[in-house]
Amino acid sequence: MAVDDLHSALISNGAGGYAKQTQQRSFLFSLAKWVLKSAMWLIFVAWIVLFFIIPSDFGSTFYTDWVAATDGTLFGETGSVLMLYSAPIIAIAFLAVPYIIFFEEDEEEYQEKKKAKFSLWTFPVLVDGPLGVVSAAEMIGIILFIVFVLSALYFYTVANFEMLPDYGDDLTDGEKRVFMLQMSAYCFGLIVLSCLAFLFLPIARGSILLRLIDIPFEHATRYHVWLGNLIFFLVTMHGLCYMIVWAIRGIIPSEVVEWKSDGGANLAGIICYGIFLLIWVTALPPVRKRYFELFYYTHQLYVLFVIFLALHIGGVNFSQAAGGIFLFMLDRFLRFCQSRKTVNIVSATCFPCGTVKLVLPKPANLHYNALGFIFLQVKSITSLQWHPFSVSSSPLNGKYHLEVLIKTVGEWTTKLRETVSKTSAEASDILLPHTPAHQIMASVEGPYGHESPYYLRYEKLVLVAGGSGISPFLAILSDILHRIKMNKPCLPQHVVLIWAIKTSNELSLLSTVDMGSMDFSDGLNIEIQVYVTRESECPVEDGRFYNAPSSSVFSVSREATMSVLTGTGNKIWAGTYVIASTIGFVIVLSLLDVFYINPYSIDAWWYLGLLFVICMVASVLIFGGLTIGLWHLWERKTSFQESPENGNTEIVQSNGRPTDTNEYQKTLISAATVRYGRRPDFSEILGSLAQHSAQVNVGVFVCGPTTLQSSVAKECRSQNLGRRRKGNSPIFHYNSHSFDL
Known part of the structure; x- marks a missing residue:
């Protein structure tokens, strides 16, 4: 055999071997993913079935036999009930850690065009009523609870x-x-x-x-x-x-007034009900919307509710609900630690319509998706109130910042705008960074949101916004534009933005999405339809319905960025935090049983319930706190290594300086079709889209008041139900992004 032939054969065999190894790895990867997913589903289904069968004769016998089989063990009946009711949901959380870490969806999947089919989560069944818009999947859940x-x-x-x-x-x-x-x-x-x-x-x-x-x-x-x-x-x-x-x-x-030791403590139960009644009354929509602070503060009484609940029912019964409460404790402590860090606001922009844009610094290793949101607290206004806002920027806008749009509609937002205006006026030159004395400080929780950019799965997008609801959709538009520029996976090629506003001065918000050199012909078709409901015609003859906003740039400390201690932060650390705290809870409960409860024959129901809650809190503080401390040290080290050499110059250069009028013309404003004195007709809009679309999945996203959500959901349902008559038609998938607290 010639040398060249031998060389070719070796290369061929080597390539074939590599391909075979790759195929084997892919098979093992898929198998591991399937095993994990199946295990979680099996545990969850068994857990749900347990709740249904326990009240029956068979379930009662099973429960009695289960408790008898574990009688005399270290944890006694409390451990038996804990294993039966709370361990399954904790086990799912444990299995979720490797699943999220190793089997995250590949962005290449977003490029795959999938067959148009219905989804239980995005098919609206109920569109009017006290529950709002209810999808088919949610309806199944409601029916299951009623049947239970x-x-x-x-x-x-x-x-x-x-x-x-x-x-x-x-x-x-x-x-x-x-x-x-x-x-x-x-x-x-x-x-x-x-x-x-x-x-x-x-x-x-x-x-x-x-x-x-x-x-x-x-x-x-x-x-x-x-x-x-x-x-x-x-x-x-x-x-x-x-x-x-x-x-x-x-x-x-x-x-x-009876406080039993061998049964439920009645007085504790009455106090618990009184707390629950107060929380429930202040959470009713009329009270919550008019007196939001009262609703927020009374909801913090959940701490007393949990304590008196444990005193009332005892440790054995409390362990039935302990799994969900423990996971909430973990999240609450993590949020508390994250919010302790103070953030320097990088820049602030006041738009003529009353909206304020804030640019917040973040470490490069903190990831989020375009439909994320944060909770914001500005201590110069109040140190008690936290307010949620959708992120208006794409994670591809920059590694070291994110943006939020805040409309002045209440007392807190009005004070924020006044603070920004006052701080800007105190600076002698808005083109230069402010001194620390003029810095606006804030605390941030988040960003939270979807684990994946699920809006990229649809070939066509319909974004329906009402007023300030435009904020998350600006993030989607920005994300899609950046993906196309960077040749990243992006399935949507046709985007329709429907925006209903009261006055035309709100149009200036479209300028926050900078088109730059991007042209609509670059593989993306964007239609923007704006409906100005309280104006019958354009208020200015030349059509310039916006003025340049006033901007202010602030000096930023390298360390004054958002904390990565968040639900969308590092997946390995987040998983370690859950696992370490849970193991710590078992250790603390074991030590308590070995050295106190069993030796001293502690059997008072209310006291055992209190000790159970103390063990939960202690495990979160000690074992969870230790994990968070190590996580924080890792964050500081990583953030310092990934920070730019001269601070976050990317933020100041791209977001800090005021934008001139010529640059505005490159934004989405020039592409908008503005209609005055009208409201959007969703039957006409979606009907027209259905006529000009084949069998594709159309993602319909809504962010706005309840009436807007109901109107869009009703039309999506109507279009989908009439699909058989129309034949080759798209399927409209309803997704709500409204945040109503």
Whole structure:
């Protein structure tokens, strides 16, 4: 064989071997992903089934056998119930850590055009009513909860009837009714405990579980509201039934103040209900929207609610709901540590429409997606209030900053604009950085949001905004433009922006997305339709409905950037924090049992409940705090290495200086079609898009008031339901980005 032939054969065999190894690695990678995903689904389904079967005769027997099998172990009955009810959700959180770290979606997947098909999460079923817009997947969840409550009531009622002879054969009909009412009250309490297992899961902003299912906090909040209303009804029935029984027996005063050691502490339960009632009343929409601060402050009473709940039901019963509460504790402590860090605002811009744009510094290793949001506190205004704002910039805008748009609609935002204007006026030259005395300081929690840029999965996008709801969509537009410029994966090639505003001076906000050298013909078609509802015609003859905003640039310390201790921060550290704290909880609970509870035969229900809560808090503070300390040291080291040599010059140069009028013409304003005295007709807009589109997935995103969400959702549902008649039509996927707290 010739040398060249031998060389070619070796290369061929080497390439084939490498390809075979790559194929094997890909297979093992896919297999590991499938195993992890299947394991999490199996645990979750088994966990849900458990709640359904426990009230039945079979479930009652299973529970009794389970507790008996683990009787005499270190943790006793508390450990048995903890393993049965709380361990599954913690196990899912554990498995979610490697899944998120190693199996993150590849951006190449966003370039794949997928067949148009319906999704349960994006198909609106209910569009009007007290629950707002409800998707098919959410409707399934609601039905499951209703079925669970009704089935549990049925099984418990049947069991109570069977237990009546145990109270005596000579009971009168009246006494039987009283006993049934008393046992029904107890059963309502058991159902409450099952619902409490889910109550705190949706409001853990950076929860590993929310990141796993890619549902952001601002969307999951509504599930917390729904569950809160259901639990309040069940708790009210629980207490009302007991009150009626006590009234019939004439023992209300003595029962109200009773603090049992071998059962529920009634006084603790009444205090717990009083706290819950206050939280529930102030969370009602009329009260919350008019007195937001009252709603916010009373919601902080959840700490007392949890403590008195544990005192009322004891450690064994409290362990049923402990999993969700523990994960919320982890998130809350992490947010507390993150918000301790003060941030220097890089620059501030006041637009004529009353909106303020803030540029905030961030470390290069803090990642987020375009639909992210932050919670902001400005201490010069108040050190108590935190307000959520959508990020208006793309993560591709720059490594060292992000932007938010804040519209002045309330007292806090008005004070913010006044602070920015005052600080700008005190500076002698706005083109030069301010001195530290003129610096605006803030604290930041976040950014939070979706784990993946899911808007890139749709071939066409329809962005519907009302007023300040334009902010997250400016981030989407900026992200798409940057991706096309940088030749990064980007499936959307047609974007329709529908924006309803009150006055035309709000149009200047479109100038925040700089087109630069980007042309609409560069593989992207953008349609911008603006509807000015309170003006019948253009107020200025030459069509210039904007003025240059006033900007201010501030000096920035290299270390005064956002903390990476957040739900969207480093995945390895976030996972380590969850795992270390959970292991720490088991260790602390073990030490307490070995050296205190078992040797001294501690058996008072209320005291065991209090000790259980103390163990949870101690594990978060000690083991979680140690992890956060190491995470913080790593952050400082990494941030210093990745910082630019002369500070964040990228921010000042690209965002700090005022933009002249000629540069505005390069932005999206020049591409907008403005209609005065009209509101958008979504039937016409989506109908026209359906006629000119084939079988593609169209992502419809809405950010605005409830009426706007309902109108768009109703039309999406109508278009999808009429798809069979139209034949070759697109599927409209409804996505809400409205944050209603």
